[in-house]
Amino acid sequence: MGFYSQIKKKKGELFPNKDPFRKGPFGDKDDYLKIYKEAKEKKFPNVEKECKNLGVQVNKPFFDNLALVTQVVKKDSEINYQHGILLYAFLKNYIKKLEIKKVFALETGTARGFSAICMSKAINESGCKGEVITIDYLPSDKKIFWNCIKDFEGKHTRYELLSKWEKELDNITFLTGKTKNVLSKLNTDRVNFAFLDACHTYKEVIKEYDIVSKWQLKGDIIIFDDVTPSLFPGVVEALNIIEKSKDYKIKYFEIAKDRKIAIAEKF
Numbered sequence: 001m002g003f004y005s006q007i008k009k010k011k012g013e014l015f016p017n018k019d020p021f022r023k024g025p026f027g028d029k030d031d032y033l034k035i036y037k038e039a040k041e042k043k044f045p046n047v048e049k050e051c052k053n054l055g056v057q058v059n060k061p062f063f064d065n066l067a068l069v070t071q072v073v074k075k076d077s078e079i080n081y082q083h084g085i086l087l088y089a090f091l092k093n094y095i096k097k098l099e100i101k102k103v104f105a106l107e108t109g110t111a112r113g114f115s116a117i118c119m120s121k122a123i124n125e126s127g128c129k130g131e132v133i134t135i136d137y138l139p140s141d142k143k144i145f146w147n148c149i150k151d152f153e154g155k156h157t158r159y160e161l162l163s164k165w166e167k168e169l170d171n172i173t174f175l176t177g178k179t180k181n182v183l184s185k186l187n188t189d190r191v192n193f194a195f196l197d198a199c200h201t202y203k204e205v206i207k208e209y210d211i212v213s214k215w216q217l218k219g220d221i222i223i224f225d226d227v228t229p230s231l232f233p234g235v236v237e238a239l240n241i242i243e244k245s246k247d248y249k250i251k252y253f254e255i256a257k258d259r260k261i262a263i264a265e266k267f
Contacts, residue, residue, distance in 0.1 A: 025151035026074045032149035036072045039079035040064050047082045047255060054093040058085055063118070069161060070114035073147045082255045083225060084118035090221065090263060091122040091193050098219050103130040106191045108179045108198035108208055109225075110136035112146055113162045113172075115195055120168035132172045135182045135198070140174040180204070183211045191215040197225040202234035209242060216266045224262040227252060239264075 051058050063085050071081040095103055103126075105119045116134040123130035138144075143155035150156055162169055175182050179198040194212045196205065205224070212222060224239060226232045239262050243250050248264040255261065 025145055026147050029149060029152045031074065032068075032072050035074070035079055036064075036068050036149070039067070039072060039081070042080075044082050044255065046253075047085060050086065050253065051089040054089045055096070056089040056092050058089065062121070063088075066114060066117055066165065069148055069150060069164070070112035070117070072149060075147075077258070078256075080256055080259050081114065083259070083261055084114050086253065086255070086261065087115055087195055087223060088118045088122045090223065091119050092126055094193055094219075094221055095122070095126040095128055100126075100192060101128050103128055103192045104188060104190055105130065105132045106194040106212065107132065107134040108183075108194075108196050110134040110138070110140075110158070110174060112148060113158055113174075115197065116172050116174075117162065117165050117168045119193070119195070120171040123171055124167060130171055133175060133186070133188075134172060135175045135177070135179050137176065137178055139176045180207055180211075183208065188215060190217070190220075192220050194222045195225065196222060200226055200232040200235050202237045205235055205238035206241065209238065213247065213266070218266055220266045222248070222264045222266075224264065227260040227262045228258060231258075 048058075063081065067079075067081040067084070071084070072079055091103075091105065094100070103123055105123070107116055107119070110116060113134070116132050120130075120132050123132070138158070140158035143157050143160075145151045145155055146161060148161070150161055158174065159169075175186075191212050194216075196208050196212070198204065198208065209222065216222070224235060227235055227239060229236045239250065242248060242264065246267070248266050251263045251265075253261050253263060
């Protein structure tokens with residue numbers, strides 16, 4: 001089983017082989033619309049409260065519409081795209097609080113591009129210059145089925161999938177390859193804000209952290225996804241080690257019973 005397939009299988013998606021999104025659609029348009037309606041109507045008062053505490057107003061229809069294409073998939077577990085709203089809110093708050101004029105955001109694990117668009121939106125609305133670099137082993141220029149509502153139209157590239165969000169795409173650079181290989185060649189001396197959501201093993205999470213943390217200064221942020229002991233013990237183990245190093249102040253945020261993220265702020 002391929003690297004990407006292993007990770008997504010653990011998350012409950014139906015990607016069984018080296019072609020992570022199979023050779024044909026998983027369902028028809030109505031299937032995805034039904035899933036979308038259920039996901040959209042769920043309430044997350046804890047997320048709403050956190051965004052309010054951060055001083056960020058959220059345009060929910062924007063994230064719902066984006067999620068319909070990039071987060072609403074057929075899988076065993078429930079659809080939850082609140083992490084994108086939180087990424088948006090934390091990045092907007094970070095830019096305002098530190099009065100950042102130019103921000104460099106990094107993501108590992110692009111998938112369909114949801115989180116990258118959310119971070120780019122935060123940059124656009126903050127009025128600063130910025131760039132989002134996002135890394136995935138799936139290329140952005142290859143037409144494939146993505147297990148999403150657009151599949152009924154045929155195969156799409158990632159660029160085509162996200163074409164509706166042109167303003168956000170202007171800030172995003174998609175890099176292809178295994179995360180550790182791409183990071184080792186990345187030409188930067190600062191990563192203000194990072195979202196680590198690629199391979200969820202202890203070894204890979206620590207490796208990504210070691211590289212990214214060297215590019216960060218006081219107040220810079222790393223957000224770790226899927227801090228869930230029952231599903232991803234490697235992520236939890238890595239965060240325990242990071243917390244003991246005392247280089248970062250770590251806050252855990254429970255989005256739902258089976259979904260937690262960690263926000264690490266550099267001392």
